[in-house]
Amino acid sequence: MAAKGKTAPTVKVQQGNPLTKWFTRAVVLLVFLATYSWLDTIKDRWYVFNPKSLHELAQAAIAAAPSPDDTTFMVQYIAANLTATYPSSQIALNPNTSEWVISNAGGAMGAMYIIHASITEYLIIFGTPLGTEGHTGLHTADDYFNILVGEQWAFAPPNLEMERYPAGSVHHLPRGYMKQYKMHEGCFALEYARGWIPLMLPFGLADVLSSTLDYVSFYHTARITGREIIKNLLIGKI
Ligand SMILES: *[C@@H]1O[C@H](CO)[C@@H](O)[C@H](O)[C@H]1NC(C)=O
Ligand SMILES: *[C@@H]1O[C@H](CO)[C@@H](O)[C@H](O)[C@H]1NC(C)=O
Numbered sequence: 001m002a003a004k005g006k007t008a009p010t011v012k013v014q015q016g017n018p019l020t021k022w023f024t025r026a027v028v029l030l031v032f033l034a035t036y037s038w039l040d041t042i043k044d045r046w047y048v049f050n051p052k053s054l055h056e057l058a059q060a061a062i063a064a065a066p067s068p069d070d071t072t073f074m075v076q077y078i079a080a081n082l083t084a085t086y087p088s089s090q091i092a093l094n095p096n097t098s099e100w101v102i103s104n105a106g107g108a109m110g111a112m113y114i115i116h117a118s119i120t121e122y123l124i125i126f127g128t129p130l131g132t133e134g135h136t137g138l139h140t141a142d143d144y145f146n147i148l149v150g151e152q153w154a155f156a157p158p159n160l161e162m163e164r165y166p167a168g169s170v171h172h173l174p175r176g177y178m179k180q181y182k183m184h185e186g187c188f189a190l191e192y193a194r195g196w197i198p199l200m201l202p203f204g205l206a207d208v209l210s211s212t213l214d215y216v217s218f219y220h221t222a223r224i225t226g227r228e229i230i231k232n233l234l235i236g237k238i
Contacts, residue, residue, distance in 0.1 A: 046120045046238040047194055048091045051144045054123070055170045057081055058146035058190045062168055071188045072097075074148050075125050078190060079115060082123075091116065092231035099224065102217040104207035108134030110183070117228035119238045122197050127188030137203040138178045141195025145171040150187030155180045201225070 061074040079097050093116050100111045110128035147167045154163040156179040165171040208218040
Protein backbone atom coordinates (compact mmCIF):
# COMPACT_ATOMS: atom_id res chain seq x y z
CA MET A 1 0.00 0.00 0.00
CA ALA A 2 2.78 2.38 1.00
CA ALA A 3 4.73 1.57 -2.16
CA LYS A 4 1.66 2.20 -4.32
CA GLY A 5 1.10 5.54 -2.63
CA LYS A 6 4.67 6.51 -3.45
CA THR A 7 4.59 5.59 -7.12
CA ALA A 8 1.34 7.41 -7.87
CA PRO A 9 2.81 10.98 -7.77
CA THR A 10 5.67 9.95 -10.09
CA VAL A 11 3.11 8.77 -12.65
CA LYS A 12 1.35 12.15 -12.39
CA VAL A 13 4.66 13.99 -12.94
CA GLN A 14 5.35 11.86 -16.02
CA GLN A 15 1.88 12.67 -17.37
CA GLY A 16 2.74 16.37 -17.12
CA ASN A 17 5.96 15.86 -19.13
CA PRO A 18 4.93 15.30 -22.77
CA LEU A 19 4.28 18.98 -23.43
CA THR A 20 7.76 19.97 -22.20
CA LYS A 21 9.23 17.03 -24.09
CA TRP A 22 7.58 18.01 -27.39
CA PHE A 23 8.44 21.66 -26.85
CA THR A 24 12.12 20.73 -26.37
CA ARG A 25 12.00 18.54 -29.48
CA ALA A 26 10.45 21.34 -31.54
CA VAL A 27 13.13 23.78 -30.37
CA VAL A 28 15.91 21.30 -31.23
CA LEU A 29 14.36 20.74 -34.67
CA LEU A 30 14.05 24.49 -35.32
CA VAL A 31 17.66 25.10 -34.27
CA PHE A 32 18.76 22.25 -36.55
CA LEU A 33 16.76 23.62 -39.51
CA ALA A 34 18.01 27.15 -38.92
CA THR A 35 21.63 25.93 -38.76
CA TYR A 36 21.14 23.88 -41.93
CA SER A 37 19.59 26.85 -43.80
CA TRP A 38 22.43 29.08 -42.70
CA LEU A 39 25.14 26.55 -43.68
CA ASP A 40 23.34 26.06 -46.99
CA THR A 41 23.69 29.76 -47.85
CA ILE A 42 27.43 29.86 -47.05
CA LYS A 43 28.53 26.46 -48.38
CA ASP A 44 29.90 28.08 -51.58
CA ARG A 45 32.89 29.44 -49.67
CA TRP A 46 34.23 25.90 -49.19
CA TYR A 47 34.31 25.05 -52.89
CA VAL A 48 37.78 24.72 -54.40
CA PHE A 49 37.03 23.33 -57.87
CA ASN A 50 34.89 25.05 -60.44
CA PRO A 51 32.78 23.44 -63.18
CA LYS A 52 34.24 25.57 -65.99
CA SER A 53 37.92 24.74 -65.41
CA LEU A 54 37.11 21.04 -64.88
CA HIS A 55 35.29 21.04 -68.21
CA GLU A 56 38.35 22.64 -69.85
CA LEU A 57 40.57 20.04 -68.22
CA ALA A 58 38.34 17.19 -69.48
CA GLN A 59 38.51 18.63 -73.00
CA ALA A 60 42.29 19.05 -72.78
CA ALA A 61 42.66 15.41 -71.66
CA ILE A 62 40.58 14.23 -74.65
CA ALA A 63 42.62 16.39 -77.05
CA ALA A 64 45.93 15.14 -75.66
CA ALA A 65 44.99 11.43 -75.72
CA PRO A 66 46.66 9.32 -78.45
CA SER A 67 43.24 7.76 -79.24
CA PRO A 68 39.65 8.75 -78.32
CA ASP A 69 39.17 5.58 -76.24
CA ASP A 70 42.41 5.81 -74.24
CA THR A 71 40.72 6.21 -70.83
CA THR A 72 43.89 5.31 -68.89
CA PHE A 73 45.81 8.16 -70.54
CA MET A 74 43.03 10.68 -69.80
CA VAL A 75 42.75 9.61 -66.16
CA GLN A 76 46.50 10.01 -65.65
CA TYR A 77 46.48 13.35 -67.48
CA ILE A 78 43.66 14.68 -65.26
CA ALA A 79 45.24 13.45 -62.00
CA ALA A 80 48.65 14.94 -62.96
CA ASN A 81 47.10 18.28 -63.90
CA LEU A 82 45.05 18.55 -60.70
CA THR A 83 47.94 17.64 -58.38
CA ALA A 84 50.11 20.25 -60.18
CA THR A 85 47.36 22.92 -60.10
CA TYR A 86 46.10 22.73 -56.51
CA PRO A 87 48.46 23.08 -53.53
CA SER A 88 48.19 20.21 -51.02
CA SER A 89 47.63 22.80 -48.28
CA GLN A 90 44.37 23.87 -49.97
CA ILE A 91 42.84 20.52 -50.97
CA ALA A 92 43.75 16.85 -50.54
CA LEU A 93 43.67 14.72 -53.71
CA ASN A 94 44.11 10.99 -54.21
CA PRO A 95 46.94 10.64 -56.76
CA ASN A 96 46.65 6.82 -57.03
CA THR A 97 45.09 6.30 -60.49
CA SER A 98 45.00 2.51 -59.89
CA GLU A 99 42.61 2.80 -56.96
CA TRP A 100 39.35 1.78 -58.67
CA VAL A 101 36.30 0.39 -56.89
CA ILE A 102 33.19 -1.28 -58.28
CA SER A 103 30.14 0.97 -57.94
CA ASN A 104 26.45 -0.01 -58.02
CA ALA A 105 23.99 2.85 -57.64
CA GLY A 106 20.48 3.52 -58.90
CA GLY A 107 20.56 0.25 -60.82
CA ALA A 108 23.66 1.23 -62.85
CA MET A 109 26.99 -0.51 -62.53
CA GLY A 110 30.51 0.67 -63.26
CA ALA A 111 33.73 1.47 -61.50
CA MET A 112 35.07 4.66 -59.99
CA TYR A 113 38.35 6.25 -59.05
CA ILE A 114 37.85 8.76 -56.24
CA ILE A 115 40.12 11.76 -56.94
CA HIS A 116 38.66 13.93 -54.20
CA ALA A 117 36.01 13.66 -51.48
CA SER A 118 35.14 16.21 -48.81
CA ILE A 119 31.97 17.42 -47.07
CA THR A 120 30.99 19.81 -49.88
CA GLU A 121 32.68 18.43 -53.04
CA TYR A 122 33.65 15.22 -54.73
CA LEU A 123 35.47 14.47 -57.95
CA ILE A 124 35.58 10.99 -59.44
CA ILE A 125 36.14 9.17 -62.70
CA PHE A 126 33.14 6.90 -63.26
CA GLY A 127 32.38 4.57 -66.12
CA THR A 128 32.38 1.15 -67.68
CA PRO A 129 33.58 -0.28 -71.01
CA LEU A 130 30.36 -2.37 -71.17
CA GLY A 131 27.62 0.24 -70.93
CA THR A 132 25.03 0.58 -68.17
CA GLU A 133 21.73 2.27 -67.40
CA GLY A 134 19.91 3.54 -64.33
CA HIS A 135 18.51 6.33 -62.15
CA THR A 136 20.70 9.39 -61.53
CA GLY A 137 19.51 9.62 -57.93
CA LEU A 138 17.83 12.62 -56.31
CA HIS A 139 20.64 14.61 -54.75
CA THR A 140 21.42 17.49 -52.40
CA ALA A 141 24.29 18.46 -54.71
CA ASP A 142 24.81 19.87 -58.22
CA ASP A 143 26.30 17.27 -60.51
CA TYR A 144 28.56 17.91 -63.54
CA PHE A 145 29.20 14.87 -65.70
CA ASN A 146 32.11 15.61 -68.09
CA ILE A 147 32.10 12.89 -70.74
CA LEU A 148 35.63 11.70 -71.59
CA VAL A 149 35.03 8.56 -73.65
CA GLY A 150 31.85 7.35 -75.37
CA GLU A 151 28.45 8.92 -74.94
CA GLN A 152 25.84 9.35 -72.21
CA TRP A 153 22.12 9.52 -72.95
CA ALA A 154 19.44 10.90 -70.63
CA PHE A 155 15.67 11.12 -70.37
CA ALA A 156 13.72 13.60 -68.25
CA PRO A 157 9.93 13.67 -68.76
CA PRO A 158 7.87 15.57 -69.86
CA ASN A 159 10.52 16.10 -72.59
CA LEU A 160 10.18 12.84 -74.52
CA GLU A 161 13.28 13.41 -76.67
CA MET A 162 16.54 11.68 -75.82
CA GLU A 163 19.25 14.00 -74.47
CA ARG A 164 22.64 13.16 -75.90
CA TYR A 165 26.02 13.95 -74.30
CA PRO A 166 29.05 13.05 -76.45
CA ALA A 167 32.71 13.06 -75.34
CA GLY A 168 33.85 16.60 -74.54
CA SER A 169 30.39 17.76 -73.43
CA VAL A 170 29.13 18.24 -69.88
CA HIS A 171 25.83 17.02 -68.51
CA HIS A 172 24.76 19.27 -65.63
CA LEU A 173 22.15 17.79 -63.30
CA PRO A 174 21.02 20.54 -60.88
CA ARG A 175 20.37 19.67 -57.24
CA GLY A 176 16.87 18.31 -56.71
CA TYR A 177 16.45 16.96 -60.28
CA MET A 178 16.53 13.35 -61.43
CA LYS A 179 16.67 11.55 -64.76
CA GLN A 180 17.03 8.17 -66.32
CA TYR A 181 20.47 7.85 -67.89
CA LYS A 182 22.27 5.38 -70.07
CA MET A 183 25.91 4.94 -70.90
CA HIS A 184 25.26 3.23 -74.19
CA GLU A 185 28.21 0.89 -74.77
CA GLY A 186 31.47 2.02 -73.18
CA CYS A 187 31.56 5.41 -71.46
CA PHE A 188 33.77 7.14 -68.90
CA ALA A 189 33.24 10.55 -67.31
CA LEU A 190 34.87 12.99 -64.92
CA GLU A 191 32.07 13.57 -62.40
CA TYR A 192 32.12 16.63 -60.17
CA ALA A 193 29.52 17.12 -57.45
CA ARG A 194 29.18 20.15 -55.14
CA GLY A 195 26.69 20.45 -52.30
CA TRP A 196 26.15 18.22 -49.27
CA ILE A 197 28.18 15.13 -50.14
CA PRO A 198 27.51 12.93 -47.06
CA LEU A 199 23.77 13.08 -47.90
CA MET A 200 24.58 11.50 -51.30
CA LEU A 201 26.36 8.49 -49.82
CA PRO A 202 23.23 6.43 -48.98
CA PHE A 203 22.33 6.44 -52.70
CA GLY A 204 25.82 5.22 -53.52
CA LEU A 205 25.60 2.36 -51.05
CA ALA A 206 21.92 1.29 -51.12
CA ASP A 207 22.31 -1.13 -54.06
CA VAL A 208 25.01 -3.01 -52.16
CA LEU A 209 22.73 -3.51 -49.15
CA SER A 210 19.57 -4.36 -51.11
CA SER A 211 20.97 -6.22 -54.11
CA THR A 212 24.63 -7.01 -54.78
CA LEU A 213 25.77 -7.71 -51.17
CA ASP A 214 29.26 -6.95 -52.50
CA TYR A 215 30.69 -6.15 -49.08
CA VAL A 216 34.25 -6.02 -50.44
CA SER A 217 33.48 -3.05 -52.74
CA PHE A 218 31.30 -1.55 -49.99
CA TYR A 219 34.23 -1.73 -47.57
CA HIS A 220 36.69 -0.13 -50.01
CA THR A 221 34.23 2.62 -51.01
CA ALA A 222 33.57 3.51 -47.36
CA ARG A 223 37.29 3.23 -46.50
CA ILE A 224 38.53 5.45 -49.37
CA THR A 225 35.71 8.00 -49.03
CA GLY A 226 36.24 8.25 -45.27
CA ARG A 227 40.01 8.50 -45.67
CA GLU A 228 39.72 11.32 -48.26
CA ILE A 229 37.11 13.29 -46.26
CA ILE A 230 39.29 13.08 -43.12
CA LYS A 231 42.48 14.03 -45.06
CA ASN A 232 40.62 17.16 -46.19
CA LEU A 233 39.16 18.00 -42.77
CA LEU A 234 42.70 17.81 -41.33
CA ILE A 235 43.84 20.63 -43.64
CA GLY A 236 40.63 22.61 -42.98
CA LYS A 237 38.90 21.76 -46.29
CA ILE A 238 35.23 21.28 -45.46
C1 LIG B 1 45.66 22.00 -66.38
O1 LIG B 1 44.66 22.03 -67.39
C2 LIG B 1 44.16 23.33 -67.66
C3 LIG B 1 43.01 23.15 -68.64
O2 LIG B 1 43.45 22.55 -69.81
C4 LIG B 1 45.29 24.20 -68.19
O3 LIG B 1 44.79 25.51 -68.43
C5 LIG B 1 46.41 24.25 -67.17
O4 LIG B 1 47.50 24.97 -67.69
C6 LIG B 1 46.85 22.84 -66.80
N1 LIG B 1 47.78 22.93 -65.69
C7 LIG B 1 48.88 22.20 -65.61
C8 LIG B 1 49.73 22.43 -64.42
O5 LIG B 1 49.18 21.37 -66.47
C1 LIG C 1 47.22 2.24 -55.41
O1 LIG C 1 46.03 1.50 -55.32
C2 LIG C 1 46.20 0.14 -55.59
C3 LIG C 1 44.82 -0.50 -55.61
O2 LIG C 1 44.12 -0.26 -54.41
C4 LIG C 1 47.11 -0.48 -54.53
O3 LIG C 1 47.31 -1.84 -54.80
C5 LIG C 1 48.44 0.26 -54.54
O4 LIG C 1 49.25 -0.21 -53.48
C6 LIG C 1 48.22 1.75 -54.38
N1 LIG C 1 49.49 2.44 -54.58
C7 LIG C 1 49.95 3.32 -53.68
C8 LIG C 1 51.24 4.00 -54.05
O5 LIG C 1 49.36 3.58 -52.65
